Amino acid sequence: MSAWKGSGLMTETEAPISIQDLRKSYRNGFTAVDGLSLDVRKGSFTGLLGPNGAGKSTTLKIASGLVPPTSGRVLLNGFDVASEHRKALKDVGTVIETPEYYAYLTPRETFSYIGGVIGMRRESVAAQTDALLEEVKMSEWEDKRIGTFSKGMRQRISIALALLNDPNVIILDEPTSGLDPRGMAEMREILKNIRNGKPGLTVLMSSHMMHEVTDLCDRIAMVNRGRLLVHDDKEKVIGGSGDEHRLSIRLAGGASPEALEAVRSEVCIESAEVSGTAIEAVMRGNDDSAADLIAALVARGCAPAPCPRMRMLSRTGTSR
Known part of the structure; x- marks a missing residue:
């Protein structure tokens, strides 16, 4: 069985996210990503785990098309992010760093605007908006201006927007970063519900917290200094990570x-x-x-x- 994506062909066994010998170096000589290769299994919730400065965010920015690689490539649904940007990101949702929105718009207006930009039908946007705001527990604020929202509330809006066009892949860069303990717990609960409610969805999420990835993910890829240390099922990684x-x-x-x-x-x-x-x-x-x-x-x-x-x-x- 095969699944067509635009003009490309992706087999059922092909990884929806394929990071191939990825490198990112800067003019000052610093190398953030150093030959990283990683295939993310279809339908998995994979945690990209490592300390601050390990190269996690840089890797996900490259995968999202925000930063060009020095060498290597990232394939999303079989398409090269650098050379086939539109096709690669067509069925992908991303949440990278702190979200910024038009402060004077409400969540409903924001969803309508973004839906129009990406070519969705108005009826589909309206239906998705209702369902997604309910999923991220933001329905009661749907007509409030986003400029009045806390960081945690804006982060929930970001998660919902990442799912607006019903993608088969989402990329999350430390979605609980900067939240207070209550906000972290609420965000993790939302992510669990998404994981359980969308079994075919492939998720790659970065985190520097072991307990977070063990709670949310079924597979873990540990990185440090821009290199992959281990990538396997959660139980195997935890069992082999020391006494x-x-x-x-x-x-x-x-x-x-x-x-x-x-x-x-x-x-x-x-x-x-x-x-x-x-x-x-x-x-x-x-x-x-x-x-x-x-x-x-x-x-x-x-x-x-x-x-x-x-x-x-x-x-x-x-x-x-």
Whole structure:
């Protein structure tokens, strides 16, 4: 079986997103993406996981046609993004960086405008608008000006717009970045509903948070310094990413929602919850990973208590 896309032919087994030996270097000598190759399986929700500066956003900007590669290419539905831009992005929705909209327009007006730009029929836009605003929980604000919205609300509008033309691929660059803990939880719930409600949709989402990709994704591609480290089913990647440890972290400012999110934001953290006055976390890695975690918390203003008592227990319960 084959599926026609414009003048191209894509087989059922071909990856809807194919990143091939991608490189991006700048005049100052910095290389953001260094020979990255990745095929994203059809119908998968794949997490592009790595620390800040790993090359995730640059890769997704190239895949979205916003930045040209130095070499290599990205194919979307069988078309080269650089040389066949329109065909490649025809059935693709993207959310890259902080969304910007006309502040004086409402969500409904914005959807009508964007739908017209991309050539959708007015009736289709109206029907999709109602369904998508309901899906991202923005129906009650459909006639309010976007200029009054919080970042989280604008991000929800972006997710809905990415789905407006019923794409078979969506690309999301850290969709929970900059949101407060409640906003992050709401966005993840929306993404779960989209994943469960659209089984044929292929999603590539970047994140620097281990617990986020393990919660949302079925496949994980780990990157660092612009290179692919591993790409496999979630269970295999988690199982091979180092020893599992349980941490009890007490912070000088207490176990606030901000402190909890600071812990969760580190790539080595698989899960974290508040327990009394401490944060109980599951980490994958070694002692160096634990040291890096504490250093990162201090840098974010979440300092450990003056005389912290931290326990590290292996899976067998042995103290370390």
